[in-house]
Amino acid sequence: MRDIATQVLDWDAAGQSYAVASVVAVRGSAPREVGAAVAVRADGAVAGSVSGGCVEAAVHELAERALEQGRPIVETFGVADAENPFAPGLTCGGELEVFVQPMRRPASGPVVEALRVVVAAERVGAEAGEPVALARVVRGPERAVGAAIAVYRDRHTGSTGDDALDRVVVAEARAMSEQGGTGLRAVCLDGVAETTIFVESWVTAPRMLVFGAIDYAAALAAVGRFLGYRVTVCDARPIFATSARFPHAHEVVVEWPHRYLARTATDERTVVCVLTHDPKFDVPVLVEALRRPLAYVGALGSRRTHEDRTRRLRAAGMTDAELGRLRSPIGLDLGARTPEETAVSIVAEIVAARRGGGGAPLSTVDGSIHHEPARVFPA
Structure with missing residues (x-):
């Protein structure tokens, strides 16, 4: 329901009647996770989604019925009926259990x-x-x-x-x-x-810390925010680290990266992306980052830059185990060239690390499309 919170609050403040349908259980392969929700207003307006399209119409009808009857409804949607193309069902072979609740006081x-x-x-x-x-x-x-x-x-x-x-x-x-x-x-x-x-x-949103106020950082901040991260862009150069250059970042900090990271609270959901590819910035902040239990640490640069950076990190006392956590060059092999394409490459690697994916084309692998999370992230 988090994704539709703003819309629901607007409807509530306006005194409008609405119902919320939430995915409360998933069995097998399904397009959305537990917690996905759609809100349906009394006049039929919709915010959110529970299935990516498979059973949205049926859930919409359930929401209208719940509003009319004034009581919650629980419904399970399974595999689509091949003999009845108009019956609601999931084409992916999974099963969703949906809880539909009219939002009326006091509940x-x-x-x-x-x-x-x-x-x-x-x-x-x-x-x-x-x-x-x-x-x-x-x-x-x-x-x-x-x-x-x-x-x-x-x-x-x-x-x-x-x-x-x-x-x-x-x-x-x-x-x-x-x-x-x-x-x-x-x-x-x-x-x-x-x-x-x-x-x-x-829980509070996971953090994405982007070090280096360059054009790649602007694109990454936009995609990171879209994925639900609280994005901070940090650079020691005030002429580059400005809010105007990074409108999608939640905050822009002018400070040496390693000093900012040293005083910043992080957790096992935090991702760090070092984009400066300048040793005087990269090495100190990576030493700090790689010794923390973070979800992801990546650094931008060519293979030659990576080799030089690795030598410097070893000289700074980094162990093989610590260096093994570094994703460098950062991102998946998508052939990316523009800042926007590079941002997609980086977040694709972050998602793969988060979900336990291999990054290979789905058409070339067998098994389940949806992986269990490799790490605990917020719902």
Whole structure:
């Protein structure tokens, strides 16, 4: 639901009725992940997607029905029926379970509040944002289905209508939030029917740190932002490191790269792209980066530049294991030449590292198209 947060908040602020359909479970190959969502307004307007087109029309009808009936609906979509070309289904052979909820108070209150926190976090930045987990009852006691609880670090809002069940749901949601997890969970409580909740963990956005205020950095900032990263461009040269040159970056920092990285919080989702290909900038920042547990560290330059850079890094005390983490020359072999093509090459390598892909054309490999994530990233 994070992708449609701004639209949903606009509709809510305008007092418009709408329903949200969320993918709560995926089995086999499917076009979208758990957490994908589409919002349908009472007048038929749409924001988002749950299947990339396969079952959108059917989900749209479910949302209209949920709005009309005033209650949530759970529906499973499987393989398309070859004998009935008009029946909704997935052509990829997988299965989606979709939870459709009319967003009406009081149940929608915690949902809207949580989305406000998510949008605010994206505006203020990764370090200042507050993580939140949203738990909604998908199955269980009839009175509780559709109830929502928004869980934060030290508080929660909303209720299922049962204090004991609330405590269990909050504990489960908080545990999932700490792991950045999104998905279904079954919770059991004496005297209460087994309850299935859907938890969406919205942690702060992963960071992309781009060192080197060059034209390639401008293209990379645009694509990185599109992929959901909070992008910082850093360069020690104030004449080049300006917001006007990098309108897609969330922030532009004028500072020596290694000094900025040394004082900056990173985690295992952070990606670092060093584009300066100048030893006085490259070597110090790469020494700092390669000794951190980052998701990806890449450096731009020719093979000759890479060989020279490697010698300098070894002289600076880098081990074989540390150097083995460096992606250099940066990016996949796409034959890229322009800054925009090079940016695509770089993010393609980042996605492959993130998802465990090999980077080969799909037409030349067998097996599943969708890989399990190689690292934990936000839903």
